[in-house]
Structures are given as C-alpha cells and as structure tokens.
Amino acid sequence: MDKIIEVLPDVKALAQRSLDLVRDKIQASIAQRGFCTLVLAGGSTPKSLYEALAFLDLPWDKIHVFWGDERYVPANHPDSNQQMARRAWLDLVDMPGVNIHPMPTSSPDPAQAAQAYEQQLIEFFQVSAGEFPTFDIILLGMGDDGHTASLFPHTDALQVRTHLITVGNKDAQPRLTFTFELINHARCVIFMVSGANKRSALTQVLAAKGDELTYPARLIQPQGELWWLLDEAAGVDFS
Numbered sequence: 001m002d003k004i005i006e007v008l009p010d011v012k013a014l015a016q017r018s019l020d021l022v023r024d025k026i027q028a029s030i031a032q033r034g035f036c037t038l039v040l041a042g043g044s045t046p047k048s049l050y051e052a053l054a055f056l057d058l059p060w061d062k063i064h065v066f067w068g069d070e071r072y073v074p075a076n077h078p079d080s081n082q083q084m085a086r087r088a089w090l091d092l093v094d095m096p097g098v099n100i101h102p103m104p105t106s107s108p109d110p111a112q113a114a115q116a117y118e119q120q121l122i123e124f125f126q127v128s129a130g131e132f133p134t135f136d137i138i139l140l141g142m143g144d145d146g147h148t149a150s151l152f153p154h155t156d157a158l159q160v161r162t163h164l165i166t167v168g169n170k171d172a173q174p175r176l177t178f179t180f181e182l183i184n185h186a187r188c189v190i191f192m193v194s195g196a197n198k199r200s201a202l203t204q205v206l207a208a209k210g211d212e213l214t215y216p217a218r219l220i221q222p223q224g225e226l227w228w229l230l231d232e233a234a235g236v237d238f239s
Helices: 011-033 047-053 081-088 110-125 196-205 232-238
Strands: 002-008 036-040 063-067 069-071 137-140 165-170 173-178 188-193 225-231
Touching: 002 011, 002 232, 011 036, 011 047, 011 137, 011 188, 011 225, 047 081, 063 081, 069 081, 110 165, 110 173, 196 232, 225 232
Parallel strands: 002 225, 036 063, 036 137, 137 188, 188 225
Antiparallel strands: 069 173, 165 173
C-alpha cells in the first residue's frame, strides 16, 4: 500500500486537488482497461467535487458509478447520497443510465437489499461468490467519530469479512455500506476530509498504532494507493 497525505490550504483547494486527482485516475483507468469504476462518497465535502466533475469533458460512457454507502431512504429523499450526486453531477452529463449503479433502498429488509447489491457487483465484475472485485477509485469521507462509509465505531458491520455489502447502523437507522474488505481491494482509495472537528479523530486514524473498532477508518488499508486529502483545518497536524 502506498499512503500519501496532502494538506491543502482550504476547502476550495481541497476540491480542486480532488478534481485533478480523480480526473487523472479516471483517464488512466480508461487508458489501461477501457473503462473506469468509480465509487462515490456521501456527505458535504465531496459535493463540490461532483459539481466540478460536471464541467469536465470526459468519456462518460466509459465510466461506471457506484456508491460506497447509502442511507436507507427513498432515492428522492433529501438525505439520499444518490440524489445529491445526481443533482450535483450525474443528471448534468451524458452518462448512460446503465452506467449508474445506485444501492437499492426500496426493500422492507435492508439485509435483503445488501444481498441484492452484492449480487449486482458479482455479476458486473464477473467474479465468483466469495471473491472480491477490484474498483478503480473509491472516494471516502470521514466523520468526526472516525467512521467512514457507514462503518461506525463498535458496530457489527466492522466484523463482516466475507461479504461485499453489509448493513451499517447509526442511531438505530440502517444504512447499506461497502465492507472494509471490499474497500481494501481497490486500486485507489481517496479520503476527502475537511473541518477542525475532524482533527482529533484524524490524529487517531493516522497514528502508527490505534484501535480500529473505535476509529473504523483505520481499517482502510487498500492493496493499491491510499490518498488522504485534507484541508488545513483538519490536517494542520500533518502539514
């Protein structure tokens, strides 16, 4: 694993650096494999990245978009990660609908929905059951409690090692989420972290030793590249 930490002056610079890096990785993936698989994060920090992506001239038909986690709400709900990305970016470019792979949230049973999305991934990547596909780029954020995707501290989702998708839980509200094992098979993982409220958890996550159950973002140790893009407020201790 190659870990790179960059501290940018502010949120605007963080968004620009993220845009440059994601664009370069998309283009490299298409050049090498003919297409790119990109996993989106929710939350407020990546929204400006998505808005900027909408202005790029990229071969949208060669990009497949997935989500690393999703609140268990309808697709048109204000809290939906899918809706945010569609409004900020995906609905504004000529990306084929079949290239957009949202997590299903209409089933009464989140566990069944997790199984259904896992099966979608198995079929898309044409891997056998029990094998982990390799995404080109996975975007992640981090909460002030050290969680990432919907992998929250001291929750059952952190123990799932043989599945691609599982059910996360925050305040008794279910969410669908990539498992850390799936994330760790990626070619490139990019964290985008901003805000002084993240500084304490970030120090624990990036320490040489620490508690993965208390700070789940520590579990993210991909086989490929690991980028931490931080604004000054969050990353002053690493600048």
